[in-house]
Amino acid sequence: MSTTVEVQDLSYAFGAGSLRRPVLVNLNLAVEAGEVVLLTGPSGSGKTTLMALIGALRALQEGSCIVLGRELGGARDRDRVAIRRRIGFVFQDHRLLGFLTAAQNVAMSLEVDPAGSERDRMRRAVAMLEAVGLAGYAGARPDELSGGQRQRVAIARALVRNPGLILADEPTAALDRQSGAEITRILCELARQRSAAVLIVTHDVRILDMGDRVLAMEDGRIGAVSASDRELPPLRRARGFGPLEDVVEMSPLVKGSAS
Amino acid sequence: MNMLAGSAVGSLGKAEHSPFYDFALPPERVRPWSPDWARASRLAWRQLRAEPARLLAAVTGVMFAAILVLMQLGFRAALFDTATALPEALHAELFLSNPMTTALFRAEPIPRARGFQALAVPEVLKAVPIYLAQAPWRNPENGTHRAIQLIGFDAEDDAVKIVGLSPLVPALKRVDTVAFDSSSRPEFGDIADLLARDGSLEVQIGSLEVRVVGTVRLGASFGADGNVVMSDDTLRHIVPAIRAADASVLALKLRPGANPLRVQAELKRLLPPDVVVLTHAQLVQREHDYWDSTTPIGVIFDFCSLLSIFIGMVIVYQILFTDIVSHLREYATLKAMGFTNSYLNKVVISEALILAVLGFVPGVAGSMVLYRYAASATYLALDLTGQRCAWVFLMTLAMCICAGLLTLRKLYQADPAEVF
Numbered sequence: 001m002s003t004t005v006e007v008q009d010l011s012y013a014f015g016a017g018s019l020r021r022p023v024l025v026n027l028n029l030a031v032e033a034g035e036v037v038l039l040t041g042p043s044g045s046g047k048t049t050l051m052a053l054i055g056a057l058r059a060l061q062e063g064s065c066i067v068l069g070r071e072l073g074g075a076r077d078r079d080r081v082a083i084r085r086r087i088g089f090v091f092q093d094h095r096l097l098g099f100l101t102a103a104q105n106v107a108m109s110l111e112v113d114p115a116g117s118e119r120d121r122m123r124r125a126v127a128m129l130e131a132v133g134l135a136g137y138a139g140a141r142p143d144e145l146s147g148g149q150r151q152r153v154a155i156a157r158a159l160v161r162n163p164g165l166i167l168a169d170e171p172t173a174a175l176d177r178q179s180g181a182e183i184t185r186i187l188c189e190l191a192r193q194r195s196a197a198v199l200i201v202t203h204d205v206r207i208l209d210m211g212d213r214v215l216a217m218e219d220g221r222i223g224a225v226s227a228s229d230r231e232l233p234p235l236r237r238a239r240g241f242g243p244l245e246d247v248v249e250m251s252p253l254v255k256g257s258a259s
Numbered sequence: 260m261n262m263l264a265g266s267a268v269g270s271l272g273k274a275e276h277s278p279f280y281d282f283a284l285p286p287e288r289v290r291p292w293s294p295d296w297a298r299a300s301r302l303a304w305r306q307l308r309a310e311p312a313r314l315l316a317a318v319t320g321v322m323f324a325a326i327l328v329l330m331q332l333g334f335r336a337a338l339f340d341t342a343t344a345l346p347e348a349l350h351a352e353l354f355l356s357n358p359m360t361t362a363l364f365r366a367e368p369i370p371r372a373r374g375f376q377a378l379a380v381p382e383v384l385k386a387v388p389i390y391l392a393q394a395p396w397r398n399p400e401n402g403t404h405r406a407i408q409l410i411g412f413d414a415e416d417d418a419v420k421i422v423g424l425s426p427l428v429p430a431l432k433r434v435d436t437v438a439f440d441s442s443s444r445p446e447f448g449d450i451a452d453l454l455a456r457d458g459s460l461e462v463q464i465g466s467l468e469v470r471v472v473g474t475v476r477l478g479a480s481f482g483a484d485g486n487v488v489m490s491d492d493t494l495r496h497i498v499p500a501i502r503a504a505d506a507s508v509l510a511l512k513l514r515p516g517a518n519p520l521r522v523q524a525e526l527k528r529l530l531p532p533d534v535v536v537l538t539h540a541q542l543v544q545r546e547h548d549y550w551d552s553t554t555p556i557g558v559i560f561d562f563c564s565l566l567s568i569f570i571g572m573v574i575v576y577q578i579l580f581t582d583i584v585s586h587l588r589e590y591a592t593l594k595a596m597g598f599t600n601s602y603l604n605k606v607v608i609s610e611a612l613i614l615a616v617l618g619f620v621p622g623v624a625g626s627m628v629l630y631r632y633a634a635s636a637t638y639l640a641l642d643l644t645g646q647r648c649a650w651v652f653l654m655t656l657a658m659c660i661c662a663g664l665l666t667l668r669k670l671y672q673a674d675p676a677e678v679f
Contacts, residue, residue, distance in 0.1 A: 048679045057595055057676040078599075084675070085597030091678055095592040099309030111298050112597040118301075157596075169679045201679075 003066075004165050004197035005031040005054055010063035011220075012049055023049045025220040027063070033164065036188045036198040038208055041217035047201045048169065050217070054199065055087055055167045056080035068164045085112050088158030088196070090168035090187065094150040096142040102129055102153045103138035109157045128156040132186050148179030155187050159194065166191050168200040177206055184210050299605035304613055306586065306606070314617075317578040321618020321655065322625065324571020329626040329643065329651050330633070331567050335560035336647065337639040341480030342550045344640075345410070346542045348477060350420045351387065351510035352519040353526065354542050355534045360508075362549040364408060364482035366391050368505035373534045377509070380525050382517035387418035388506035390491050392498045393483070397463040398448040405446050407464065408483035411494025418510040421488060423475040430472040434492050437464070441474040443485025444638045450474065465497045479638045481556060508542075509534075568658055575662035579611060583669045594675035603670055611663030615655045622655075623648055 012024040023046045031037050039047050052058045053065055056072055059080070065072045068086050075083070088109075096105045106125035110116065126138045132152040142150050151171055158166055168187060172180030184200070184207040191198045200211065208214050216223035307314045345363050355377065357367035374386025390411035395404040412419050414428040427438045439450045439462075451474050454460050460471040464487065477486045495501050513522055519538055526536045537545065551557040583590070590603055627643055634641040 052676045052679050055595070055679075057679070081594075081597055081599055084595060089595055089678065091592070095588065095678060097306075097589050097592070099306050104305070108302075108593070109596055111302075112602075 002033050003030050004033045004035075004068060005029065005199065006064075006066040007050075007054070008064045010050075010053065010060070010065055012046075012053060012058075012061050023220050024053075027220065027222060029215070029222060031165075031197045031199055033197050034192055034195040035213070036191065036200070036211040038211035038214045039199060039201045039217060040203065040208065040214060041223075045217040046220040047217050051167050051169055051199065051201055054165075055089065056083040085161070086163055086165070088161065088163035088166040090151070090154050090158045090166065090171045092170035092173050094142070094147075094154040096150055096153055096157075098142050101139050101141055102134060102145065102156075105142070105153055106156045106160050109160050113161075124160055125156070128160040129153065131159075131190060132156045146179075147174050148176075148183060151175060151179075151183045152186065155183065155190070159190050159196075162194055162196070164196055166196050166198045168198065168202075170202055170204070171200065172202065172204045172207055180204055180207060181210075295602055296605055296609070299602060300609040300613070303606045303609035306582075307610060307613060313578075313582070317575070317582075317614050318617045318621070320574035320578055321571065321614050321659065322622040323618075324567060324574055324658065325619050325622025325651060325655050326625045326629065327567035327570065328564060328654065329622065329647065330629060331560060331564040332647055332651065333626070333630055333633070333641050333643065334639070335557075335564060336644075337637075337641050338481055338550055338556060338560060339547050340640050341478050342482060343543050343546045344478050344480060345408075345486075346539075346546050348419055348421050349389065349508070349510055349539070349542065351418050352513045352517070352539065353383075353511040353523055354537045354539070355386070355509035355511065355526075355530070356537060356542070358533070358535050361553055362482065362546055363391055363508065364393070364480075366507035368501075368507060369509060369534050371504050371506045371509070373530055374506070374509040374511070376530060377511055377526055379529065380522055382513050382522045383526075384512045384514045385416065387412060387416040387510040387512065388491060388503075389418065389508045389510055390494045390501055391507040392494060392501055394465040394497050396447050396485070396487070398446065399450075399453065399460065399462050400448045403446070405444075405484060407443070407447060408486045409464070409494050409497060410486060410488045411491040413491060416510075416512075418512065419488075421475045421477050423473065424488065427473040427475070427488075431488070431490055431493075434490070435467065435469045435496060436472045437462075437469045437487045437489040437493060438473050438475045439471050440477045440479075440486035440488070442476050442478040442638065444479050447485045467497045469493065469497070478640055481550065481554075568654060571655070572658045572662045575611060575614060575659050576665050578614065579607060579662055579666040580669060582610065583607065583666055587669075587673050588678075590670060590673035591675050591677050594673060595678045600671060603673075604667055607667060607670055608660060608663045611659035612656065615652075615659035619652050619655045622651075 007027060007029040010024055010027040011022065013020050013022040015021050027050065039050070041047055049058070053060060053072070054067055056067065056075070059075070060073045063073070067083055070083055072080065072083065097108065100108065103122055103125045106128055107121040110121040110124060129135065129138055132155050134149060134152050134156070137145065137149065142153070145153065155171075166187070171187065172183055175183060188198060188210055202208070307317070342362070355369060355373050357369045359367040371388050374388060377383050377386050392409045392411075393406045394409055396407035397404050410419070414424065414431050424438065430436055431438060439447075441451045450460065450462075450471060454471055454474065461468055462471055469489070475488055479485055491503070495503060513519060523536050523538060530536065551561075593603060594600075623643070630641045630643045633639070
């Protein structure tokens with residue numbers, strides 16, 4: 001497997017001078033192609049900032065972040081736009097365009113590439129909607145869909161370009177247990193089929209068993225894990241976790257990359 | 260740890276090209292049309308169409324602006340068209356006028372002798388004196404008085420071309436006969452109807468009874484509510500203060516093949532400075548300039564036209580700004596997905612252009628109705644010309660594009676990092 005995301009000594013801070021507040025501190029992380037990594041931790045621990053940096057949505061300050069073989073350190077705005085075109089994003093509140101149909105929303109993701117016709121884009125969009133279980137919903141607008149269906153459209157939109165990396169931010173936060181699990185299952189399965197790496201930020205303990213690894217973040221660092229943790233059985237085999245804090249403390253079950 | 264970052268940044272700093280060179284976006288160029296525009300226009304239209312109430316408000320705003328501008332320009336053009344109708348009707352190559360004269364309806368007299376002096380130049384065929392004055396016209400229907408423009412000249416000299424004048428020339432040679440301008444305001448009475456009913460009509464101008472022998476068409480203007488055409492002798496009967504030796508303007512008809520500019524230069528050299536020598540175009544332009552810049556009304560119309568454009572731009576700006584603010588999250592999402600600012604700029608500009616087109620079409624339709632109403636109410640020649648429509652359409656496009664460009668600042672505030 002090749003490494004899709006390689007983060008080394010990544011630090012990031014908001015503000016300047018006396019107001020400077022570090023949110024990421026010397027962070028190291030590697031995500032392989034086809035791997036599903038769940039990133040969890042309390043609010044303010046830096047998960048979102050890490051996602052934004054890996055997603056080329058923010059410029060790096062210190063350290064290195066190689067995404068899909070490209071160094072983001074020192075990248076120009078236009079270069080970061082180019083990188084983003086190779087990443088699929090799934091947002092907490094789906095972020096669909098309300099004035100477009102489901103198929104049009106998915107096809108929008110293909111419009112960044114000027115090649116291809118509108119008909120071809122729509123054909124691919126409809127096929128992708130079918131893949132996420134939304135056959136027959138191509139013409140529905142977001143406000144005509146349930147929360148789970150909207151999130152499926154968002155997943156279709158993220159996957160239709162066959163990205164090498166998928167970043168999902170709390171994709172199940174607004175969904176009930178069954179829908180959340182279903183959404184995560186679809187996302188992980190389709191990503192694995194495409195050998196895409198998936199990084200999911202979540203507070204939802206109900207889906208922690210669906211990833212290949214779970215990383216816990218706190219105070220801008222990924223929770224301390226030992227090299228031997230790599231050999232531990234995947235979390236997906238364990239069921240019935242308690243509160244998130246318990247999961248974090250269960251370090252033997254949490255695999256993180258040790259630098 | 261920072262060595263890694265440092266080396267990455269350092270190498271980028273030294274390198275000619277970015278390490279993303281092999282798959283980076285092509286350099287952005289300003290192209291009048293590209294596939295991006297087609298896609299952006301489609302997205303813009305879908306976005307506009309999704310909210311019919313907002314679209315209707317936006318289109319109404321642009322329509323309102325277009326109507327405002329078209330009406331202002333229509334009145335402005337009517338001002339100049341009617342003001343220059345009289346000098347346009349004068350049919351000669353050169354004119355002698357008093358240097359103090361700023362507009363024909365208030366012409367200062369010039370010695371008729373200057374016309375005879377002009378005949379010293381061999382190319383000058385004849386000098387025709389034209390007399391202009393205003394006098395009270397008594398409405399034969401209700402007895403009210405209103406000032407009317409008197410235009411007196413020897414009709415046989417062919418120095419004035421007015422619609423309907425030719426067949427009346429023999430009748431006008433008789434003293435105390437006049438031809439009434441049927442395009443005058445109705446306050447002078449329904450002269451054309453009375454004339455058609457009775458065959459002839461006696462009216463009072465000043466203190467003189469004159470016979471109306473027919474009608475011509477010249478048009479009311481901002482300077483004169485109506486016109487009446489007559490011989491120079493009749494005019495002096497009506498206004499005895501005007502002497503035959505003092506003309507309002509002298510029309511110089513040149514021999515065939517004469518170069519007006521050369522003759523003009525020769526006359527300038529020959530004649531004393533109490534007259535100016537104007538070509539026909541200069542005479543018309545002087546009238547135009549008087550109304551455009553000397554009178555407040557021209558300035559007011561210019562100001563109102565600019566104000567209309569400004570109001571239209573503010574309306575479109577407000578609409579687009581509100582639209583961008585309400586869709587800021589969507590724009591941020593699109594940026595996160597890899598759409599460039601350039602693409603989103605095209606979406607906003609496309610919205611502006613669509614609004615311009617959608618607002619302009621009903622704007623023209625509304626203006627046509629208002630032009631008709633205003634023309635019948637003011638008796639001014641208000642014509643919605645294709646040229647004016649084309650000009651206002653371009654102006655509407657420019658106005659909307661400017662408004663769109665102003666709103667782009669807000670678009671740049673859509674931060675893709677905010678999507679998480």
